[in-house]
Amino acid sequence: MVTVTEHAPRTRRNVELVLLLIAVGIAMLAYGMVGVGVDRTWSPGMVTYGAGLLVLTGGLHVVLRLRAPYADPVMLPIATALNGIGLAMIHRLDLARPDSAALAQRQLVWAAVGIVLAGIVLVVIRDHRVLSRYTYTAMVVGFVLLLLPLLPGIGKTINGARIWIGLGPFSFQPGELAKIMLTLFFAGYLVTNRDQLALAGRKVLGLQLPRGRDLGPILIAWAASVGVLVLQRDLGTSLLFFGIFVALLYVATQRITWIAIGLLLFVGGAFVAWTLFGHVQGRVSAWLNAFDPTIYDKEFGGSYQLVQGLFGMAKGGLIGTGLGEGRPQTVPYAESDFIFASLGEELGLVGLFALLVMYMVLVERGFRTAIGVRDGFGKLLAGGLAFTVALQCFVVAGGVTRVIPLTGLTMPFVAYGGSSLVANWMIVGLLLRISDSARRPARQVELRVPADTAATQVVDMRPLAEGAGGETR
Amino acid sequence: MNAPLRRLAVVAFLLFATLLVSTTWTSFVAAPSLNADGRNTRTIIEQAGRERGPIVIGDQAVAKSVPVQDVYGFLRQYDPGALYAHVTGYYSVIYGPTGMEQAEADLLTGTSDRLFYRRLSDLVTGREPKGATLELTIDPKVQKAAWDALGDQRGAVVALNPKTGDVLGMVSKPSFDPNSLAVHDAKQAAAARQKLLDDPARPLDNRAIAGRLYPPGSVFKLVTAAAALESGKYEPSSVLPGPATLDLPQTTVGLPNSGGRPCGPNNQISLADALRISCNTAFGSLGMDLGGDALGEQAQKFGFGEDLRIPLRVTPSSVPKDMNKPQEAQAGIGQFDVRVTPMQMAMVSAAIANDGVLMKPNLIRAARADDLSVISQPQPTELGRSVSPETAQKLTDMMLSVVNDGTGKAARIDGVRVAGKTGTAQHAEGRPPHAWFTAFAPADDPQVAVAVVVEEGGNAGDQASGGRTAAPIARKVIQAVMDR
Numbered sequence: 001m002v003t004v005t006e007h008a009p010r011t012r013r014n015v016e017l018v019l020l021l022i023a024v025g026i027a028m029l030a031y032g033m034v035g036v037g038v039d040r041t042w043s044p045g046m047v048t049y050g051a052g053l054l055v056l057t058g059g060l061h062v063v064l065r066l067r068a069p070y071a072d073p074v075m076l077p078i079a080t081a082l083n084g085i086g087l088a089m090i091h092r093l094d095l096a097r098p099d100s101a102a103l104a105q106r107q108l109v110w111a112a113v114g115i116v117l118a119g120i121v122l123v124v125i126r127d128h129r130v131l132s133r134y135t136y137t138a139m140v141v142g143f144v145l146l147l148l149p150l151l152p153g154i155g156k157t158i159n160g161a162r163i164w165i166g167l168g169p170f171s172f173q174p175g176e177l178a179k180i181m182l183t184l185f186f187a188g189y190l191v192t193n194r195d196q197l198a199l200a201g202r203k204v205l206g207l208q209l210p211r212g213r214d215l216g217p218i219l220i221a222w223a224a225s226v227g228v229l230v231l232q233r234d235l236g237t238s239l240l241f242f243g244i245f246v247a248l249l250y251v252a253t254q255r256i257t258w259i260a261i262g263l264l265l266f267v268g269g270a271f272v273a274w275t276l277f278g279h280v281q282g283r284v285s286a287w288l289n290a291f292d293p294t295i296y297d298k299e300f301g302g303s304y305q306l307v308q309g310l311f312g313m314a315k316g317g318l319i320g321t322g323l324g325e326g327r328p329q330t331v332p333y334a335e336s337d338f339i340f341a342s343l344g345e346e347l348g349l350v351g352l353f354a355l356l357v358m359y360m361v362l363v364e365r366g367f368r369t370a371i372g373v374r375d376g377f378g379k380l381l382a383g384g385l386a387f388t389v390a391l392q393c394f395v396v397a398g399g400v401t402r403v404i405p406l407t408g409l410t411m412p413f414v415a416y417g418g419s420s421l422v423a424n425w426m427i428v429g430l431l432l433r434i435s436d437s438a439r440r441p442a443r444q445v446e447l448r449v450p451a452d453t454a455a456t457q458v459v460d461m462r463p464l465a466e467g468a469g470g471e472t473r
Numbered sequence: 474m475n476a477p478l479r480r481l482a483v484v485a486f487l488l489f490a491t492l493l494v495s496t497t498w499t500s501f502v503a504a505p506s507l508n509a510d511g512r513n514t515r516t517i518i519e520q521a522g523r524e525r526g527p528i529v530i531g532d533q534a535v536a537k538s539v540p541v542q543d544v545y546g547f548l549r550q551y552d553p554g555a556l557y558a559h560v561t562g563y564y565s566v567i568y569g570p571t572g573m574e575q576a577e578a579d580l581l582t583g584t585s586d587r588l589f590y591r592r593l594s595d596l597v598t599g600r601e602p603k604g605a606t607l608e609l610t611i612d613p614k615v616q617k618a619a620w621d622a623l624g625d626q627r628g629a630v631v632a633l634n635p636k637t638g639d640v641l642g643m644v645s646k647p648s649f650d651p652n653s654l655a656v657h658d659a660k661q662a663a664a665a666r667q668k669l670l671d672d673p674a675r676p677l678d679n680r681a682i683a684g685r686l687y688p689p690g691s692v693f694k695l696v697t698a699a700a701a702l703e704s705g706k707y708e709p710s711s712v713l714p715g716p717a718t719l720d721l722p723q724t725t726v727g728l729p730n731s732g733g734r735p736c737g738p739n740n741q742i743s744l745a746d747a748l749r750i751s752c753n754t755a756f757g758s759l760g761m762d763l764g765g766d767a768l769g770e771q772a773q774k775f776g777f778g779e780d781l782r783i784p785l786r787v788t789p790s791s792v793p794k795d796m797n798k799p800q801e802a803q804a805g806i807g808q809f810d811v812r813v814t815p816m817q818m819a820m821v822s823a824a825i826a827n828d829g830v831l832m833k834p835n836l837i838r839a840a841r842a843d844d845l846s847v848i849s850q851p852q853p854t855e856l857g858r859s860v861s862p863e864t865a866q867k868l869t870d871m872m873l874s875v876v877n878d879g880t881g882k883a884a885r886i887d888g889v890r891v892a893g894k895t896g897t898a899q900h901a902e903g904r905p906p907h908a909w910f911t912a913f914a915p916a917d918d919p920q921v922a923v924a925v926v927v928e929e930g931g932n933a934g935d936q937a938s939g940g941r942t943a944a945p946i947a948r949k950v951i952q953a954v955m956d957r
Contacts, residue, residue, distance in 0.1 A: 247484070251477040296512065307512065313499045314507030315515045327515050349500040353493065360489045367482035371475050379474050383481060390485035394492060401495035 012073035013065050019077035020061055024054045027084020030323060034092040037324015037346075043091065052108060053084055056115045063119045067126075068436035072369060075435070078362045079413055079428045083111050083421070085355070086414030088323065089335070089342055096329035103335055103416050110418035114425030121429035128434045132377040135188025142181030143224065145174040146241070150231055161234040161408030173410075175237045176423035179244070179388055180430070186245055187380035189217065190252035194376070198253035215261075221245040222262075226269040233279050235270075236395040236407025242266055243391045248384050252376075287405035305332045309341035309400050313352075320348025335416040337408065340400045355414070356393070363390045366431050372438030382434045385427050511569025518545065518566070525549065526581045526604030526843075528561050528573055531613040536561045536574070541657070549574075549655040555648040556620055559679040560611060560785075560836065563651035567662050572679070573607065573836070576784040580605040580840045580848070605848050608838040610639035615921075618953035619644040622946040626931030628907075629680035629815040632950050635823035635913055635922040637853040638832030640783065642923075642950060643816075645680040647672075680926070682787040686812035687926055690898025691751045691939065692909045693807025695821050695868065698748055698756075700763050700771035702864040707744055707759075709867050715742035719754035721799040728757040728802050731897070748871045749879035751895060753806050760805020765796040768804055774859045776820045776831055777813075783834045790817040807896060818911045819924035821859075825872070826892070826919035829865035831856040869916055881910065883944035889955055890916040893947065895939030905930035910943035914951045921954040923947045 028050030035043030043049075057080045064071050091104035125131065131138075149155040149162050156164040156171065164171050190197070200211045225242035229235055246262035274280045282301040289295050290303035290310075297304075308331045315326060328334045328342035335342070344352050366386025370379045389412055396415075399406040410417050412424045499507070508516050524547055527534035535557045538547040549564040551557070562572015570578055578584075583604040619630035619642045632642035653665035669677050678684035701707040715736030718727035736742040736752035747755035760768060772778075772792045781787040790813040796804060803809035816834060824831040833854040840848045860868070872892035875881040880895040896909030908930055913922040925946045930937025 247481055251474055251481055254474070254477050291510075307510075308514075310499055310503075311507055311510065311513040311515055313496070314504035315513075316500055317504050318501060327518065330514055344496065344500055349496060352496045352500065356489055356492055356496070360486065363485050363489075364482065367478060367485070370478050376474060379478060383474075383478050387481055387485055390488050394488040397492045398495065401492070401499045403491060403495045 011065075011069045013061075013069060016064070016073035016076060017061060019074065020057055020080060021054075023077040023081035023084065024050060024057065026081055027053055027088060030085055030088035031091055033323045034088055034095065035324070037322055038092070038095045045091075049087070049091075049108065053080065053087075053111070056112055060115050060119050060122075063122050064432065067122050068432055070436045070439040070441075071432040072365050072435035072439065074365050075362060075428055075432055078358050078365075079425065082355070082358055082362075082413035085343070086339065086411075086416070087111070089328075089339055089346070089414065090416050092324055092346070093329055093335045093342065095324070096327075106418075107416055107421065110421045111425070113418070114422040117422060118425040118429030118432070121426055122433055125430075125433055128378050128381060128430065128437065129375055131184055131381070132188045132191065135185055135192075138181045138188065139185035142178045142185055145178035145181060146224070146228065146237075148174045157233075158408070161237075162232040163234050163237055163408050170418070172419040173408075173417065174419065175240075175409075176417075176419040179240060179392075180385075180423060180426060182241060183244055183248075183381065183384040183388060186248045187377055187384055190248055191376040191380055193217075194252040197249070197258075198255055219265075222265045222269060225266070226273060229270065229280065230273050230277055233283070234408050235280075235283065235405050236392075236399065236409035238270075239266075239395055239404075239407075240388070240391055240409065244384055244388055247387050247391075248380050251383055252380060283405045287402060290402060305338065306400070306402065306406050308332075309338045310402070312338075312341045312345035313401070316345040316348045316351075318349050320344070320346050320351055322346060336410050337396075337406075337415070338400060339415045340397045340411050343414070356397070359389065359393050359412070363387075365435070369431055369435040369438045373434050374437070378434050378437065382431060382438075385431055389424070389427065511575070513569075514566075517569060524603050525564065526583065526606045528581070529606055529608045530557060530560075530611045530616075533613070536564075536651075543657055545657055548657060549651075551651040551655065554650040554652050556616060556644075557611070558648045558651045559645045559681065560609065560643055561651060563654040565654050565662055565666075566657055567659050568654070568666060572785060573609070576782070576786075577607055577837070577840070581607060603843050605840045605842055607840055609836050610634075610641065610838045611643065611836070612641045612954070612957065614957065615642035615950060615953045616644060618642070619946070619950045620646075622949040623925075623927070624932070627674055627680075627928040628926045628931065628943075629684070630923065630925050630946060630950060631681050631815045631819040632921050632923045632954065633819050633823045633832075633834055635826035635832065635919045638823070638834045639838070639853075640834055640836045641921060641954065643679075643681045643836075645678065645684065647674050647676040649676040679785070680815065680928075682783070682785060682814050682816045684788075684814075686788060686790060686814055687907055687909075687928075688898040688900050689807040689811055689813045689818060690896035690907065690909055691753075691756075691807055692818050692821075692894050692896035692911050692924075693811055693813070694748055694751065694756050694805075694896075695825070695872070695894050695911070696772050696775060696807075697759055697763070697768060697805045698744065698871065699775075699825075699860050699864060699868060700767050701744060701759055702867055703771060703860055704763060704767060709743065709745035709871055711744045712741050713744055713747055713752075713755040714740060714758050715747060715752050715755045716740040717754070719757045719802065721757075721802055722761075723797060724799050726799075728753060728799075728806075730754055745871045745874065748894070749874045751875075751880050756805045757802035758805075760801045760803070761798050763801075763805070765792075765794070765801045765804060768792055768801070769794060771860075774831070774857065775824055776817060776856060776859075779856070781816075781834065783816075783836050785836065787816050787834070788814055790814055807898065815924045815926050817924075818909070818926075819922050822872075822893075822911045822913045822924065823919075823922035824859035825865050825868045826913035826916075826922050827865075828862045829858055829860040831859045872912070873916055876912070880938075880940040881912070881944050883940055884910065884912055884948045884951070886914070886948060886952060886955070889914050889951065891948070891951060892916045893944065895944060897938045900929075905934045905937055908933070908937045908942035909939045910947045912944075912947050912951065914955070921951055923950045925950070 032042040032046040090107050094104050154165045156166045158164050225238045229238035249258045286303040290306050295303050323346050326345040328345045331338045363386050370382035396409050396411045398404045410420045525538045528536040536551050541548040562574045564570045564574040581604045623646050630644045656662050717735045718729045730753045769792045777790045793810040800809045833856045837851050839850040869892050876884050876891045876893045881893040884891050884893050891914040893912030898907040908927040911924040913919045925943040927942050933942050
């Protein structure tokens with residue numbers, strides 16, 4: 001995992017710049033093509049929009065050159081391309097609904113906020129290991145954010161799921177930020193407690209069972225996720241958090257037992273929730289019997305949206321109708337929850353494959369970072385964040401294509417929604433920061449320390465000072 | 474921790490692999506069926522933007538698209554609406570197409586593969602693509618005669634050309650105005666549709682081919698008689714038991730004649746006379762003697778169980794399997810769970826009329842491009858042989874005596890030899906029976922085979938019978954064909 005390289009390490013920042021220009025070019029072209037498809041003329045805002053995106057992401061690129069020169073060169077261009085394609089699609093839906101607000105502009109503002117925050121993450125956090133000091137702060141903040149939508153007054157139910165809060169004219173999905181906080185917490189908690197979770201306990205039938213008291217954290221995480229399922233009516237959020245927790249538990253302890261226990265608990269909890277609560281049943285039957293006319297015609301909680309999304313994807317077929325040539329606006333929430341179907345309609349199966357492959361590369365780069373970084377906390381954090389992106393893509397696109405019941409989550413980077421966009425740019429910021437230390441040429445002193453335990457020791461024995469990141473140079 | 478991280482990366486990869494499969498499924502594999510779904514407004518709007526070809530009956534366009542100023546571009550209009558409503562169906566931009574609008578949507582919209590070269594030349598010349606014109610086999614005079622004769626009674630009439638299978642008339646009542654559903658205003662269309670759906674008389678049902686199926690009652694005796702003659706054990710002169718009530722084995726209930734009297738002296742009657750006066754006990758015992766399998770096989774040869782597209786879908790008629798003796802007796806007189814469409818009973822008469830050969834019913838005369846060149850023209854198709862020519866001749870003679878001297882006298886026409894069979898089907902305790910009549914004419918050179926059903930006795934109510942209620946309607950339809 002740690003390779004000793006004789007030759008001078010390369011930062012690959014120029015590769016990043018070239019890829020970034022390509023990504024911005026694709027995004028700008030897509031934005032312009034929307035105008036061609038709808039009005040037979042290039043979208044007038046095409047140049048300012050492309051310039052805006054270039055300034056923002058170019059700025060982040062400069063930050064990387066200065067503050068994280070060894071960061072992964074592919075993540076930023078991919079996030080830019082995804083964000084840009086999403087903006088083009090949202091602009092396309094704006095054109096289809098001339099009387100509604102211009103969402104693409106707002107989304108560009110949110111992208112700016114997200115990219116700036118990613119830059120701040122890179123500037124302020126000089127070494128990701130600093131974050132392990134805030135394990136329990138992250139836990140508290142994470143759970144508060146997660147449960148915020150349940151508060152009367154500010155919690156809002158949209159499209160059946162109660163995963164929103166409203167502050168004045170703005171709506172947020174605090175769960176998007178909570179997922180970063182909780183991944184931080186899981187990583188920090190597990191890196192210090194992994195030994196007792198991994199080693200203590202009896203062996204039954206070849207499976208090493210954990211001790212009763214070690215079951216506490218997983219039970220709490222499980223209770224929280226089932227609570228989310230029942231109270232917020234959203235399988236996606238529930239699946240996301242519990243999935244990240246179980247995944248990281250497994251990575252930290254290497255014990256399949258945890259996965260088995262986790263899966264059993266989740267399936268059991270979901271089943272009980274299904275038998276007890278009407279709204280969970282409604283969601284499941286809208287998924288299983290989507291084409292049943294009685295469920296399709298239901299005014300609330302029916303399958304109209306899902307089926308219309310499928311119709312859109314079917315109309316797109318292999319190569320899509322072309323940007324601006326389809327009717328994605330037929331589907332409710334075509335720009336957020338169903339942007340995957342909207343893209344499928346206009347870009348076709350080919351476009352969706354390209355999109356999914358971009359996500360796959362991003363996730364793969366995240367895992368490569370996790371494997372490359374030398375401290376346990378960084379491994380868990382990077383692995384967790386990468387898995388978050390993968391799991392969220394699965395929950396959203398799986399919901400739209402009827403693999404699992406539909407949820408209220410949105411596709412990372414492409415979907416309209418400020419909270420999601422900001423959170424995902426921050427995730428990219430964190431992954432870039434970790435990848436910088438993963439790819440940075442290792443100092444001799446660190447090579448002598450067994451890699452997996454390095455961070456544990458650092459964290460336990462010598463809490464890092466604010467500027468400690470400098471030490472690793 | 475690198476090994477579990479690698480495994481987790483594999484899990485993430487599998488999640489994406491699942492998505493690649495599921496998107497392929499949705500966008501490619503399932504796409505044709507999703508695009509064909511009537512609720513897919515994308516398909517509808519796309520099709521509506523194109524000028525749909527007209528549906529022509531006689532020399533009149535009974536369904537045509539007229540340009541309007543809205544997103545759809547064209548409005549579908551039906552004139553006369555209700556008379557052909559169940560044939561044309563309606564083209565709703567909200568609920569999708571039904572009837573012929575749906576069955577031949579590809580041709581009407583011009584997307585059919587059969588129009589490939591035409592589309593190619595449209596592409597080159599820049600001509601707006603237009604749908605094909607669909608000409609139907611329906612004869613407006615026959616349709617009108619059936620429509621008027623049925624009046625305001627619930628029921629259906631089907632008239633076929635026995636030699637070709639062409640559908641000359643197809644009426645289902647009550648009917649509806651397709652224009653009310655074809656409107657583009659969603660609220661209006663929804664209100665009209667809801668009103669029709671809420672109507673207990675079920676006007677949207679095409680009773681002729683696809684409503685709730687009917688018990689055929691005594692018209693089914695044609696099938697039983699055919700099975701008897703084909704078995705070789707019976708001749709029209711064969712003597713059958715014909716008591717007032719037939720004892721049924723394994724049960725204390727008997728099978729009575731409708732009049733409560735024996736069918737003939739010494740409780741005996743010939744097969745021919747049993748059909749002429751519609752003797753229940755004779756056919757009940759025949760049903761038991763032949764057995765359920767023989768009845769079922771003969772019915773199948775007449776088209777029972779066949780999933781027909783004419784190109785409207787005809788609900789398959791059915792004879793139950795694995796019946797016990799009393800049930801076989803009931804089935805022999807068209808009761809128990811025998812269920813038929815009027816189309817099926819017309820097919821029975823048509824097969825007998827056509828020397829025992831059953832032709833596939835068909836509604837399409839031709840599809841033409843807008844330069845009148847023929848795109849497709851269905852040829853008469855044999856579905857198979859129902860009975861031997863000899864049996865067909867014997868059945869014809871027996872059916873002639875039904876009209877000349879039996880229960881079907883009301884269908885007599887001067888100068889035309891009409892062969893027919895009545896039916897009065899009990900279907901529920903305390904409800905008036907369904908009145909049936911099926912016939913063909915002229916017997917020596919059949920031009921038309923017809924089946925009529927009048928639900929729950931129509932205007933005659935409890936007093937209804939096939940001979941009194943349904944036969945006069947059949948007579949008017951036959952007359953209309955003879956007058957052409």
